[in-house]
Amino acid sequence: MPLILKSLQRARRQPAASRRPLALLAHQTRYELLTARRNPRARFLTFVFPVLLLVIFAGVFHGTTTVDGTHVKLSRYFVFGILTMAIVLASYANLVVAIATLRETGVLKRRRATPIAPAILIGAQAISAVVTVAIMTTIMLVIAKLLYGIGLAPGAIAATACTATLGGLVFAAIGYAVSGLIGSPEAAQPIVQLTTMPLWFLSGVLISTQNLSGALRRIGEIFPVEHLAAGLHLASVRTTFASSISVADLVVLAAWGAAATVFAALRFSWLPSTAAT
Amino acid sequence: MTNQTTVTAAEPVISIRGLRKRYDDHEAVRGIDLEIHHGEIFAFLGPNGAGKTTTVEILEGFRQASDGTVTVLGQDPWRAPASWRARIGIVLQESEAEPGVTARECLELYAGYYPAPRDVDETLELVDLAGKADQRASALSGGQRRRLDVALALIGDPELIFLDEPTTGFDPAARRSSWEVIAGLRDLGKTVFLTTHYMEEAERLADRIAVIAAGEIVARGTPQTLGGRHQDASQIAFSLPDGTPDTELPTPLAARVKQRPGGRLLLASTRVTADLYTLAGWALEHDLELDDLQVTRPTLEDVYLQLTTETTEDHERS
Numbered sequence A: 001m002p003l004i005l006k007s008l009q010r011a012r013r014q015p016a017a018s019r020r021p022l023a024l025l026a027h028q029t030r031y032e033l034l035t036a037r038r039n040p041r042a043r044f045l046t047f048v049f050p051v052l053l054l055v056i057f058a059g060v061f062h063g064t065t066t067v068d069g070t071h072v073k074l075s076r077y078f079v080f081g082i083l084t085m086a087i088v089l090a091s092y093a094n095l096v097v098a099i100a101t102l103r104e105t106g107v108l109k110r111r112r113a114t115p116i117a118p119a120i121l122i123g124a125q126a127i128s129a130v131v132t133v134a135i136m137t138t139i140m141l142v143i144a145k146l147l148y149g150i151g152l153a154p155g156a157i158a159a160t161a162c163t164a165t166l167g168g169l170v171f172a173a174i175g176y177a178v179s180g181l182i183g184s185p186e187a188a189q190p191i192v193q194l195t196t197m198p199l200w201f202l203s204g205v206l207i208s209t210q211n212l213s214g215a216l217r218r219i220g221e222i223f224p225v226e227h228l229a230a231g232l233h234l235a236s237v238r239t240t241f242a243s244s245i246s247v248a249d250l251v252v253l254a255a256w257g258a259a260a261t262v263f264a265a266l267r268f269s270w271l272p273s274t275a276a277t
Numbered sequence B: 001m002t003n004q005t006t007v008t009a010a011e012p013v014i015s016i017r018g019l020r021k022r023y024d025d026h027e028a029v030r031g032i033d034l035e036i037h038h039g040e041i042f043a044f045l046g047p048n049g050a051g052k053t054t055t056v057e058i059l060e061g062f063r064q065a066s067d068g069t070v071t072v073l074g075q076d077p078w079r080a081p082a083s084w085r086a087r088i089g090i091v092l093q094e095s096e097a098e099p100g101v102t103a104r105e106c107l108e109l110y111a112g113y114y115p116a117p118r119d120v121d122e123t124l125e126l127v128d129l130a131g132k133a134d135q136r137a138s139a140l141s142g143g144q145r146r147r148l149d150v151a152l153a154l155i156g157d158p159e160l161i162f163l164d165e166p167t168t169g170f171d172p173a174a175r176r177s178s179w180e181v182i183a184g185l186r187d188l189g190k191t192v193f194l195t196t197h198y199m200e201e202a203e204r205l206a207d208r209i210a211v212i213a214a215g216e217i218v219a220r221g222t223p224q225t226l227g228g229r230h231q232d233a234s235q236i237a238f239s240l241p242d243g244t245p246d247t248e249l250p251t252p253l254a255a256r257v258k259q260r261p262g263g264r265l266l267l268a269s270t271r272v273t274a275d276l277y278t279l280a281g282w283a284l285e286h287d288l289e290l291d292d293l294q295v296t297r298p299t300l301e302d303v304y305l306q307l308t309t310e311t312t313e314d315h316e317r318s
Helices: A002-013 A021-037 A040-060 A074-104 A107-112 A118-148 A154-179 A185-202 A214-222 A224-236 A247-267 B052-060 B103-111 B120-126 B142-154 B172-187 B199-205 B226-231 B272-285 B300-317
Strands: A064-067 A070-073 B014-022 B027-036 B041-045 B067-072 B088-091 B160-164 B191-196 B208-213 B216-221 B234-239 B265-269 B291-296
Touching (some): A021 A118, A021 B103, A040 A074, A064 A074, A064 A224, A070 A074, A074 A107, A074 A118, A074 A154, A074 A185, A074 A224, A118 A154, A154 A224, A154 A247, A185 A214, A185 A224, B027 B052, B027 B067, B027 B208, B027 B216, B041 B052, B052 B067, B052 B160, B103 B120, B103 B142, B142 B160, B142 B172, B172 B191, B172 B199, B191 B199, B199 B300, B216 B300, B226 B300, B234 B272
Parallel strands (some): B041 B191, B041 B208, B088 B160
Antiparallel strands (some): B014 B067, B208 B216, B234 B291
16 A cells, blocks of 8 residues: 555656656756856856957957958957857867766766667757857847947848857767767867867958968868858848858858768767776 | 566566677677576676676666677667666766756756656655755765765666666775665665675675676675585684693594694684584583684685686686
């Protein structure tokens, strides 16, 4: 009798999240956002660092450049260049460090031992990255308006949101792919620096691509950062949604995302690389 | 309740037949057979690199066997679905806390993964962490974190729990408190697969033990019978009062007794009761007090070291 009562109680206590994929995804996403909020390193890297950089660059460098044939002040250029950087840091850099750490400390292995589907764990991290990207994009656009009087038309804002969201997802996928190549949490940070730092200069983030030689520009165009930046810069000088979307750049981004997803699916490991016999 | 893979009490919870695991250049597990039954605490002993972790990871579904059959709760772990993982709990050898959350939040997160989880507060209570529930998991001491690991393994209310070296690196007090938690799992009716290299731990907790060395099972039995331990000679040790030569001992004993430096006498005995009776009878008759009389059996550690050293050396020679 007490056993029956116990199992009845247990059935009533059954949480809403159990078994339904969408509820599970919400359950895991809440947790991902909670931990992101409590991680001081990620908070600084994601929110403080890009704003700081924007204020410095816009304060130090004055003048104009051209975006798609339109003359713009350098401050406008930096807002969208550094927004690109912020998106890459919020999704790619955060995930590479987080996943390498979770894997090597056995946390991923322990999660894998539970009934939750890998797609839900990965999906929640991707959603968390996109939410972070959305918050950061909002912050950057508000700062642009308040500090530099840079406004966007509603169509351009919608296009920026779409490009930023796709960018967040693509760089999250690349983060998953790259994390599979990293053997220790200590190696994650240098790998992130090595894979991003040169691209800040070659992709229209901190320097206009117009200042680069043809060869350097072509090198930059191989990598996805340049295409995210180009997409965001385009929206900064247009007004309607359709004219603010750079289809060619988004296609290249999506291709990088698809390739990274396939690579991650083949290479991804839940077990620490130091697995014993 | 009625599920086609439900294991009845008669069927083994874990069944291993001819299990082999090859890595590129060596064979870590070389054909082992094991059966673990419902409700038992089974200890899997072996030195580092003996194939212990590989075997456990195959049972947990993390690695695929190269050869042989493995059935855990009626399924092949490598192909088992999520519903199977809901029935097992795992305490990994090395895993850190989920970052950024408290002990309670961590349990709530994991509880959400399972179809019928245990109550979070009740589980915290069970591992004696109720007082630390709102502390960040990463700020807990080593012993407390390991108990949180046990709570995480229990939160889904599993039938079978794997504990991979659950007390490695613990101080004696933390080890003892973890043993209480593990012994408590027996009372909950769980089947426990424990790997360890602490003999005392296996002796305390396990119903049955198997020893693996160089990828093979070299002995199996209960803590009392492992490696024929119950048949090995015991040692009876005692001292005679000053001035009593050992030649005065009763004849059957005098011939077998050996003197140790310091005057203590040692008697190897396979019939302890009879030999003690003779010895005590003789002492009473002569009104002698046998100082520091002691009977010792070979420890599990003696047996274990003998088993694993022999096998590992043989393997290295071949």
